[in-house]
Every structure is written in structure tokens, then in C-alpha cells.
């Protein structure tokens with residue numbers, strides 16, 4: 194019976210049943226899988242960028258229960274090709290311009306593979322010393338490329354850690370800030386922890402990522418105590434220090450306690466950059482934790498010409514950026530640096546008896562379990578290490594600059610066509626634009642531009658997404674894919690122009 198199930202892989206089932214990780218079988222299958230992935234990348238432009246399936250499509254194609262008998266890899270790969278690939282939106286396509294990019298690369302993939310191959314769970318130093326030590330070293334390397342002050346590095350008093358996502362990075366620093374603020378309040382005012390928590394107020398701009406809102410909810414900061422400071426075109430959607438200072442002062446007069454500010458370098462909508470130095474001064478005055486979220490644009494700051502966008506970071510307590518977005522490191526890899534890791538540990542450490550060990554008890558080592566939400570953690574530093582070694586900082590900078598140059602080129606193309614307008618200044622590789630509506634357009638170009646985006650995406654040639662800036666529907670073209678070249682952006686411009694003509698002639 195399992196002869197049948199194992200068509201095409203002689204003896205496969207037998208060894209899978211007795212030895213799920215047989216080295217020779219693994220070698221054979223993994224080579225097959227590498228070929229499959231290489232072919233996928235080679236052929237990626239033959240697929241519509243946005244998956245064209247309808248919700249629930251897969252249920253109709255797959256059995257209702259798991260198979261009883263082992264199945265052959267070839268049969269499964271056939272299903273991947275015929276049933277899964279149609280439901281994939283091709284993030285690695287050179288014609289993917291949506292959201293922010295997510296980078297796969299050869300080096301990142303190899304590192305990820307190695308991490309999977311070791312299969313360790315490095316929550317404490319003792320659970321795999323290399324995992325902790327390599328992460329500390331690689332985060333120092335990357336911190337130096339970003340010209341972070343020494344205080345953020347493990348060679349200073351701080352340190353870096355790899356989180357899965359920016360959302361987790363923001364949450365853990367908010368929890369550290371909350372712990373510090375609640376302790377101070379209970380001591381100074383003799384109130385309960387519960388009462389103290391109710392007084393805490395967090396601040397960010399209305400352009401901050403929704404993960405700040407989510408972190409507040411998880412941290413028990415009520416939405417009433419999360420201030421989303423309004424921004425507008427007059428500051429290019431960056432936060433105004435004057436408005437922030439006024440809001441904070443009013444809260445203090447009202448008996449509340451400001452404890453946390455998240456500034457943004459490269460907002461999700463338009464890549465706006467907050468004035469870090471001024472924000473840092475306000476935080477200092479009120480004793481607030483200052484976090485900088487640079488998930489996308491932080492990557493560009495490894496180039497000296499973009500580094501000024503991080504000026505003022507020396508006044509921050511913490512900073513995160515996502516190498517998985519734009520630094521050739523396969524998802525997931527979000528790097529977080531803090532000046533005082535003891536505050537993270539104070540908020541997040543647990544010390545159950547089954548994890549106790551000599552090195553931890555004697556404070557000789559970092560145990561990254563105390564710098565994050567979960568206990569278990571992957572050996573993610575391998576992929577970042579491989580990326581930094583196989584491309585070198587010269588290669589990484591060239592990679593970023595190439596995308597920014599292509600973005601500049603697209604911006605110039607846009608300016609040649611008066612039917613379009615640019616909605617926010619371009620600082621990196623994101624362009625925000627829209628089709629100008631007619632003067633009497635009842636919804637100010639909203640449905641016109643929404644139709645344009647839908648027409649482009651359902652065509653399958655390119656994928657783009659949108660935002661709303663100053664109440665106006667805005668198309669975002671984010672450049673940063675590992676396969677994206679100038680010719681792809683030229684081709685995108687052609688399809689955008691032609692769909693725009695179709696719409697305007699309707």
C-alpha cells in the first residue's frame with residue numbers, strides 16, 4: 194500500500210517512518226526543493242503579481258483530512274505548483290511595488306536554511322552559546338553600519354536583539370517603559386500599580402504604524418491614553434514638536450503621566466521622518482521613553498548620505514529597523530537596539546527552576562528570552578551574518594542606492610505627465626502620487642484613483658497599494674524588490690499611463 198503512496202521515491206516512506214531525518218534522504222529531497230525554489234525565482238515574472246484566486250479557493254482543491262499514509266515529495270510538489278502557486282501573491286516579483294518590500298536573497302536564504310538545519314531553540318546562552326553570541330556580534334556590526342552611538346552596542350552598555358517583527362520590537366520597549374514608569378509612580382505617589390497604569394500616556398504621530406496602537410492595547414494603555422498627534426502636508430506628515438509639547442504639557446496639567454513616545458523614521462504611508470532631536474528633548478524633559486521606529490527607512494541609513502535622517506537618535510532609548518524589508522535578509526528579522534537592556538529584562542524576565550544554570554545565575558551571559566515575548570527563539574542571526582558577509586557593506590549600500598536611483602527615475606517620469614501629481618516628497622525609494630481629479634470631482638479623486646489601483650492589480654502586471662494622505666487617496670509605489678531593475682519600473686510606468694488613459698476616457 195505504501196508502495197503506491199510512494200511513487201517516485203523508492204524506499205522513501207520506509208525511511209520516513211523509521212527515521213524522519215535521514216541524512217541521505219534529506220540531501221536528495223533538499224536538492225529537489227532548492228531546484229524548485231530556483232525555478233520559481235527564474236520564472237517569477239510569468240505569474241500575475243497579485244494572486245487572482247477567490248476567497249476559499251483552496252478548500253475546494255484539497256482533501257478534507259490529512260493522509261493516513263506517507264506521500265511522495267514529487268506528488269506534493271505537483272500540488273504546490275498547481276494549487277498553492279496560484280494562491281501566492283508574488284512578493285519577490287520585480288513588479289511587486291506594494292506595501293514595503295520583503296527581501297529574499299541567496300545569502301539570506303542560505304542562513305535561514307542553516308538555522309533550520311541546526312534546529313536549535315536558543316532562549317538562554319546555555320541553550321546554544323553561539324546563537325546568543327553571534328546575535329550580539331552581528332547587531333553590533335549592523336549598529337556600527339548605522340553609526341549608532343556606542344551606548345546602543347553590546348560593546349557599550351546597550352545591546353541589540355533580533356525580534357520577529359517591528360510590532361514585537363515596539364511592544365517590548367513599551368513594556369519596558371511601562372515597568373519603569375509604574376515603579377516610579379508607585380514609589381513617588383504611594384499609589385497602586387493599577388492606579389499608576391491608568392495615568393500613563395503614550396504618544397506617537399497619526400502616521401505611525403498601527404503596531405503602536407496594538408502595542409498600547411496589549412500593554413494595557415487604554416486608547417484614551419494613546420495620543421496620535423495629527424500631522425499634515427505643512428510638515429510633510431512628520432510630527433510637529435510644538436504640537437507634541439503642548440499636548441504633553443496639557444496631559445501633565447491634567448494629572449496624567451507621559452511615559453512613552455514612538456517617533457518614526459520612514460512612516461508607512463509616505464516615509465515621513467520625524468524630527469528626532471527635538472522629540473528627544475521633549476522626552477528628556479518629561480522623563481519619557483523615546484523609541485524610534487525605522488522599520489523600512491532605517492535600512493537606507495547604512496549609507497552616509499541617508500544617515501542624517503537618524504540624527505537625534507543619540508537622544509533615543511531604543512531603535513528598531515527591519516532588515517527583512519530592505520536589507521536582503523529573508524523574513525523574519527527585525528533588529529532592535531536599546532541603551533539599557535536591564536529595563537527590558539526587568540519587564541520581561543522569568544526564571545523558572547527548569548531553566549536555571551550557572552552562567553545565568555552568575556550574570557555572566559545574556560539570555561535573550563528576557564528581551565522578547567516568547568521563550569523559544571530561532572537562530573536568526575545566521576541569516577543576517579551571511580548577508581553582511583556575502584554582500585559586504587559596499588554591496589548593501591549599492592543595493593539601497595540602486596533602488597533609490599530607480600525611485601528618482603520614476604519620480605522624474607511622473608513629473609513629465611501633468612495628469613499625475615506627487616503627494617509627498619520622496620526621501621527614499623517610495624513614491625506617493627495620484628491621478629489628478631477633475632475640478633468638480635465629488636470625492637476629490639478617491640474613486641478615480643481607487644479604480645486605477647484595482648485595474649492595475651487585477652491586470653496582474655504589477656502590484657501597488659494605496660494610503661490616504663491629508664484625506665486624499667494616494668497611490669504608493671514602493672521600490673525595493675530583490676529582482677527589481679530600472680526596466681521593471683519603466684514597464685510599470687507604461688501600464689500605469691495606459692490604465693490611466695483608459696479610465697480618463699471612460
Ligand SMILES: *Cc1c(COP(=O)(O)O)cnc(C)c1O
Nearest residue numbers: 358359360402459460461488489
Ligand atoms: C512595516 C512597518 C511596521 C510593521 O512591521 P512588522 O515587522 O511587520 O511588524 C512598523 N512600522 C513601520 C514604520 C513599518 O514600515
